[in-house]
Amino acid sequence: MIDSTQSFQFFNRGPSPVARLVxxxxxxxLLLFVDARYRYLESTxxxxxxxxxxxxxxxxxxxxxxxxxxxxxxxxxxxHDLIKQNDELKLQHQNDAAQLLQLQSLELENQHLRxxxxxxxxxxxxxxxAEVIYAERDVFRRKxxxxxxxxxxxxxGQVVMDDVGIIGQxxxxxxxxxxxxxxxxxxxxxxxxxxxxxxxxxxxxVGDTSQLSLRYMPASADVQNGDVLVTSGIDGTYPPGIPxxxxxxxxxxxxxxxxxxxxxxxxxxxxxxxxxxxSDMTKFPKRPDEKSGAxxxxxxxxxxxxx
Amino acid sequence: xxxxxxQAKPEIQLPxxxxxxxxxxxxxxxxxxxxWTGVGLILRPDFVALVLLYWCMHKPLRIGIGLSWTVGIxxxxxxxTLFGQHALAYTLLAFGGVVLHHRLQMFDLRRQxxxxxxxxxxxxxxxxxxxxQVNGYVVWPYLLGCVTSTLLxxxxxxxxxxxxxxxxxxNRS
Numbered sequence: 001m002i003d004s005t006q007s008f009q010f011f012n013r014g015p016s017p018v019a020r021l022v023x024x025x026x027x028x029x030l031l032l033f034v035d036a037r038y039r040y041l042e043s044t045x046x047x048x049x050x051x052x053x054x055x056x057x058x059x060x061x062x063x064x065x066x067x068x069x070x071x072x073x074x075x076x077x078x079x080h081d082l083i084k085q086n087d088e089l090k091l092q093h094q095n096d097a098a099q100l101l102q103l104q105s106l107e108l109e110n111q112h113l114r115x116x117x118x119x120x121x122x123x124x125x126x127x128x129x130a131e132v133i134y135a136e137r138d139v140f141r142r143k144x145x146x147x148x149x150x151x152x153x154x155x156x157g158q159v160v161m162d163d164v165g166i167i168g169q170x171x172x173x174x175x176x177x178x179x180x181x182x183x184x185x186x187x188x189x190x191x192x193x194x195x196x197x198x199x200x201x202x203x204x205x206v207g208d209t210s211q212l213s214l215r216y217m218p219a220s221a222d223v224q225n226g227d228v229l230v231t232s233g234i235d236g237t238y239p240p241g242i243p244x245x246x247x248x249x250x251x252x253x254x255x256x257x258x259x260x261x262x263x264x265x266x267x268x269x270x271x272x273x274x275x276x277x278x279s280d281m282t283k284f285p286k287r288p289d290e291k292s293g294a295x296x297x298x299x300x301x302x303x304x305x306x307x
Numbered sequence: 308x309x310x311x312x313x314q315a316k317p318e319i320q321l322p323x324x325x326x327x328x329x330x331x332x333x334x335x336x337x338x339x340x341x342x343w344t345g346v347g348l349i350l351r352p353d354f355v356a357l358v359l360l361y362w363c364m365h366k367p368l369r370i371g372i373g374l375s376w377t378v379g380i381x382x383x384x385x386x387x388t389l390f391g392q393h394a395l396a397y398t399l400l401a402f403g404g405v406v407l408h409h410r411l412q413m414f415d416l417r418r419q420x421x422x423x424x425x426x427x428x429x430x431x432x433x434x435x436x437x438x439x440q441v442n443g444y445v446v447w448p449y450l451l452g453c454v455t456s457t458l459l460x461x462x463x464x465x466x467x468x469x470x471x472x473x474x475x476x477x478n479r480s
Binding site for chain 1: 336373389390398
């Protein structure tokens, strides 16, 4: 009987069960090996998952339904609690809303006072808004191009700042664009003074990082960590009193006569897209000799201190 | 109907539509895909293996090793296991079902269950072996699934038999 069955299967079904078993087992092992070792079959898997996904979605349905039923039950049984909670929340919301209104009016007032406070600095010059449209592709050159040029009356040497501090200076003017050299560009110099004690100095860009350094400061100079450097206004290029940098590290090396002072810019030199270009700076009378220039800066220094 | 008195294989002559077979396999995939968790997951019977074994035993000319392998690949995709893991296990299962189908049909359901347990144990052992080779460890509680699958063999056979009987009656009337 077994023999007849086997011949019957041979005629009807092609290869014997053993041959099929070996073929499919080897195929499975091959797939296992390829999938475990090389992960070549992800596209096949995603194609097959399209076939199987209706069943999977269907299988996920009872659980979702059960959740909904449970939620419904909870809502029904705890309705009273919810209503109570709702009332409490409403009351609290009214309370909060009144406080929020007060906060808004306080904010407005605060903003107004801030504007008034900033007025004396602002009215010394006018400014126009510009947008950075290209950045230098070289990592070691700290320059950007902005979308205001000769057509908007941008002039060489004008100062560029954002809402908190100095960013750089216009170094090249094209008809529609102009180039801003950032203060972090190597050897870009800004005359500054220490806000705490009025000590005058010049801050230089380092170039390869976003840092600044205070050069030629004697080891005895009174500079500390956290000191804020503001523009001194000497030379008339920069308006006085605008924050430039904050001292982050002071090192005294006995080998060198000068201390090594590192600062970080206060303004978002590398951050913003919108900048202010300052113009209409008050021009100083032409410098006659060494002495009058020093006096001039001394006066301005006093003015700042009185403020 | 003299053949119905032969308690061993009363249903072999009943017509079974391909649609019935396909929908039973899809339903098994669906049951396997339910979000089982915790103890339920450990004790989960492999419905696909059950259904495949049933059809391999009762309709070995229609459901064979190749189709079981294909279903195994689909199970691999739906379980997100490695390709071939279920396929290899189901191939062996189908081989057992096809080769033993004469002998199994001679037995009544109780004695079938014992034979079927051996086939399920083999299937689960292959599955565990592969996951040990791939993952480096064996989840022993997972093997409990072959016991629950075996326990479901009798109810499943009775239900399928009843459904096929019903179909035949409806066709006659």
